[in-house]
Amino acid sequence: MTTTTTAAVDMSVDLAGMRLPSPMMTASGCAANGKELARFFDLRELGAFVTKSVMADARSGRGTPRMAETPSGMLNSIGLQGPGISAFVEQDLAWLHENGARVLVSIAGGTSAEFADVAARLAASEALAAVVGVEVNISCPNVANRGLVFACDPAASADVVSQVRPQLPPEVPIFAKLTPDVTDIVTVAQAAVEAGADGLTMINTLLGMVIDTDLLRPQVAGVTGGLSGPAVRPVAVRAVWQTRAAMRDGRLPDVPIIGVGGVRTGRDALELVAAGASAVQVGTAAFNDPSAPVRVGRELRDLLHEKGFSRLSDVVGIAHERMA
Template identity: 55%
Template sequence: MSLDVPAVDMRTYLAHVELANPVTTAAGCAGTGRELSQFFDLGRLGAHTTRTITMAPRAGRPTPRMTETPSGLLNAVGLQGPGIEAFLGRELPWLAQRSIRTVVSIGGGSVAEYTALARRLADAPGVTAIEVNLACPNIEDRGRVFARDGAASAEVVASVRSVTRYDVPVVAKLSPDVTDVVAVARACVDGGADALSMINNPLGVCIDVDTLRPALAAVSGGLSGPAVRPLAVRCVWQVHAALPGVPIVGVGGVMTGRDAFELILAGACAVAVGTALFHDPLAAVRILKELEDALAARGFQRLADAVGLAHRPPGSGSRHLEESSL
């Protein structure tokens, strides 16, 4: 009699697009994809998310622009990249030729710039979805970050949705540095977002007590790593509770399969791996296997059955938990 653990159906959906499994890379953490492809086939993941693409080439911010913190990493790299033309000429074709599902992250300083980026991607082969990085300063509004205002976020999302093919989902990436993340999420969905990604890095500051100066040249930077996972879980939980039908990509501090499982239970249908890749290039495939094992050990036959399960009413019990303890 075989004691093998039954296989779990790991398929999930980003709006109407089917992904083979829920694990993706996080924007800015996997380079062009070529870097990770030295270690494993990127096609094994649900999708690869690009670094945030801008219209013009950008050198990024001055150094020092990264520093470690307790249980985290603070970075102020900026949106460094070659610009949309180089991306379309070199990076996207390489991914498309290998049939790698690719979520293209875009960022701009104005609604018009986001619209122009989305329009350039409209007919590009190999684009699975567009992730709208709303953590960019709006040059038309005194540099206020789009993600901090629901109306501004919705305007960007609506502009991108208006020039993007129907079969390509538009994913709004949200910041936790807001008073009401649910209100911003709702505004983005009303503006046409097919899915949400959360969280973008919250801002932090680290001061070097030896130099007596901020550790980053830009002073503040985005915090990532295990330190932010409870914040990500909270945001996913709140938004899923308010908008249960909207697909959510959980991002923030995912280092193990258990971390990914936590975000799934909170309401995410997919999970992005970011900072973990910097010290373990195989982290994404390891986390995928650990997540599948965690689901199987608890009696799940489908990933979809675990999405948002922690929202069940108190005292209702869990068939999967009960079966796994037998």
């Protein structure tokens, strides 16, 4: 008779006071707002469920087609479709709270004031107890500045974070989600942290484009879209590495990083952790394997056990200490 043993590794994490039993999360926009994935596993198995970015008002998003396959990835041009913050807190957040999920709410806005409004309305929700943090998606366009992505500009990033922070209870940490489409991601990270971000999520998708070679026109209606999947993982590892290195050098305050980008396996997650991420989000992989966010967590735990580690926290940023 064969017995299966569970690797004895402490996988708990502390993200700016947010105590989670697991480092594993979904990635915003890849699992709607919970009900879809709940058919495949108990959401309480995750460290946190990350919602689709919610804005002040309901949005229908961009026209179709909205998605295109790419080598080792996919392009999406959804346009932040969603129900708006009022419907979100009354229906989606309430449902997540009733089902015991820990929730990292992703918020977005076309202006800094809209971000602040969404945060304030979230703070007033009766289901706020389910919220373990807020992810501020500054990787979306600033309509007040001719469409410039907030996270491409340190001052714009800081403005959003500084307006969101006072709207939420101090015990609710906020994480600024950064884009890799910048020359120096550390400068943007510094601006966000100094403005009040308790942590960082990196990275969002890369801006890409696909041409339909039969019709000889852009394959998605929005022309460009966000590239995700395994192809972007080395970029995510690089971004996490550079930012963690800046923290170790004293150039940036030491805050937790949530790593995201192209994670399909425990080894992929381990790369991000070794580079400096304290938690890991799984997104695109869930489209063909809905159990991926929890499966990757088990694989990561088993890998750490095989390598002789008893705590996940001992591996965060370890690659910086093992430079040849």
